[in-house]
Amino acid sequence: MGVTRSDLFTEKQNEFSKIAKVFGHPARLAILDYLLKSQTCICGDLVEELGLAQATISQHLKELKNAEIIKGNIEGTSVCYCINEEKWYELKLVFNELFDRYPSSNDCC
Amino acid sequence: MGVTRSDLFTEKQNEFSKIAKVFGHPARLAILDYLLKSQTCICGDLVEELGLAQATISQHLKELKNAEIIKGNIEGTSVCYCINEEKWYELKLVFNELFDRYPSSNDCC
DNA sequence: CCTATTCATCGTAATATTGCAATATATAAT
């Protein structure tokens, strides 16, 4: 009980849901917003910017990195994060693929 | 502890994450896949189709309905679900709006 | 070597999500 039954669904459904879940937290969106906006790629400024504890930010960054949505680069004692452009374009395609499968117009709703 | 700090984020970030979260479960994607594919709008066939318990399907349908991604129509003893076309197009726009904010090319990653 | 800085990780508490059996509700058919 309580465990997502991944075995019941397609690879695609499982993969897509995993990505969508990463976008499913406002802190991670805030991080992406910041990275999209900032010229330079920002590291720990996110901590003051967002108002969450450093450990929490680090955790969210990790999830974004696991999903390959962002990349991190060590620069001395700090880490420089930025959006993974290739993945970003890929995600755009993947989401469009979903939303372009328009619902068949029907008469019952 | 453990509560998402919605107060720290923008309305937009909170709203978007809420929608993304709905797409963040494979069962809900499977339901959408089925509704997108089926000519008629399907009701409880989802239960046999997906292999989850009826109560579980019902719960996922509720979340999709709360997010206004699908609509339900009572037809006798059964309920006919289908995708909310207007919302669907709106979601397409909202997601594109995000992905069209291309990352500024940078030199550190 | 010592210290400060930056970030990651660990441990843990609070809360949310998932899944299901059991039960409730509502309509249809007899």
Add this chain to the structure above:
DNA sequence: ATTATATATTGCAATATTACGATGAATAGG
């Protein structure tokens, strides 16, 4: 009215997520 069918809701148990303090690891600068 009674029964059958379809869906929703309730009440849990299992698991996942979120947040944070404390601690660890790595580097820069003295």
